[in-house]
Amino acid sequence: xxxxxxxxxxxxxxxxxxxxxxxxxxxxxxxxxxxxxxxxxxxxxxxxxxxxxxxxxxxxxxxxxxxxxxxxxxxxxxxxxxxxxxxxxxxxxxxxxxxxxxxxxxxxxxxxxxxx
Numbered sequence: 001x002x003x004x005x006x007x008x009x010x011x012x013x014x015x016x017x018x019x020x021x022x023x024x025x026x027x028x029x030x031x032x033x034x035x036x037x038x039x040x041x042x043x044x045x046x047x048x049x050x051x052x053x054x055x056x057x058x059x060x061x062x063x064x065x066x067x068x069x070x071x072x073x074x075x076x077x078x079x080x081x082x083x084x085x086x087x088x089x090x091x092x093x094x095x096x097x098x099x100x101x102x103x104x105x106x107x108x109x110x111x112x113x114x115x116x
Contacts, residue, residue, distance in 0.1 A: 003096075006085040012072045019059060019070040027080045029055040034076025041067045048073070057103075 009032070012018075019025050021041065029036070031053045038047040038056050049055045059065035060083050090097045 003081065003086070003089055006081055006089070008080045009077065010080055011077050012075070014072055014074045014076075016072045016076075017069065018055070018072070018078075019065060019068065021069050022066050025059045025062070025065055026083050028057060028060045028083065028086060030079040030081075031055060032077040032079060034078075035073045036070060036076060036078070037073040038068050038070045058107075061104075 018029060018036065031049050031051050033051060036049040036053075036055050038049070040046070047056070055078075056065070056068065056070055059068060059070070086096075090100065
């Protein structure tokens with residue numbers, strides 16, 4: 001699957017907002033350089049995403065994250081994949097769909113262990 005051809009490299013300064021709480025989320029983000037912070041209302045601490053991290057993928061999958069704000073906590077270089085391009089690839093390639101389902105199941109298990 002040629003997802004790489006669909007990815008755009010972008011640079012943002014510290015403080016740049018990638019997602020506002022309640023706003024539609026239209027992209028997946030991967031951190032190449034810098035740091036991205038996700039602040040959730042009601043959470044005890046923020047999440048920090050560093051290089052090679054996939055930033056808050058469930059916000060993009062759900063299309064709307066009511067409780068999170070995501071922003072660059074320092075100047076950052078990111079790879080952006082539009083959700084619509086990713087879903088097009090999923091329709092054409094079942095292996096992408098299986099990989100996403102496996103990732104989601106793994107994340108669910110990881111969170112359950114933390115909460116136990």
